[in-house]
Amino acid sequence: MIRVLIADDEAMMRAGVRAILESDSGIEVVFEAADGREAVDGVQRHRPDVALLDIRMPRLDGLSAAEAIAATVPSTRVVILTTFGEDDYVERALGGGALGFLLKAADPRELIAGVHAVAAGGAYLSPAIARRVIAPYREGDRARGAGAREALSVLTDREREVLALLGAGASNAEIGEQLHLVEGTVKGYVSAILLKLGVRNRVEAAVVAHRGGLVPS
Structure with missing residues (x-):
């Protein structure tokens, strides 16, 4: 069961998000917060698997x-x-540690898919956001692409395989299944990749994978 905290200053929005999430039998909403400070306190008390946060909220x-x-x-x-x-x-958001970025106008199925992906150790961006993040690299930003390829050169062949799957949105469990590795080994590879690339999280690593051509456009 994936335990989720919802934070939004609009009660109607919280109710709608809760209804969408709890239509999935594998998700349970454990706390609702009306502002950012209450969200942080709620996470510290309830330790949910996923915290779903609005941007514009009072107090924090x-x-x-x-x-x-x-x-x-x-x-x-x-x-x-x-x-x-x-x-x-x-x-x-991504620089601050968020592993997902979803738009309220998106299909409700994206919300459920995003929560599952992030809870499983992956990352998830709304397709509209992902296209904008990746667009500069598809549009021929050669300098950044060359820099990414140089950064990727420090990785081993196996690390590149792991990063390619990570960049495609696979969770640790899915990477392990495809490469015939136990999940703990995958976690070790991911940690090594983040350290070698000098990035802070999986989303930034995925961007490098796209820049460097590891993930097909």
Whole structure:
């Protein structure tokens, strides 16, 4: 069972998100918060698997709450669920430790898929956000592509295989299944990849994988 915390300052939105999530028998909403500070406190008390945060909330905005959760309860994986998909929000969210970024206007099935992906150790971006994140590399940003390929050169062949699957959105369990590795071994490879690439999380590693051509466009 995936335990989820919802944080949004609109009660109707919280109710709608809860209804969508609990239509999936594998998801349980354990706490609702009306602001960012309450969300951080709720995560510290309930230790959910996933915290689903809006951006614009009173007392503490969702991006600051995400950073606080990542720093104090790293076992809780943060997903931003918002109306606002501006690039600076996406960059700060992912840089602050969020592993997912979803838009409220998206299909409800994306919300469920995103929660499952992040809870399983993967990352998830709404397709509209993912296209914008990856677009510069598809549009011929050769300097960044060359830099990414140089960074990838420090990886072993097996690490490149792991990173290619990670960049395609696979969880640790799915990577292990495809490469015939136990999940603990995959976690070790992922940690080594993050260290060698000098990135902070799986999303940043996935971006490098796309830049360097490990993931087909």
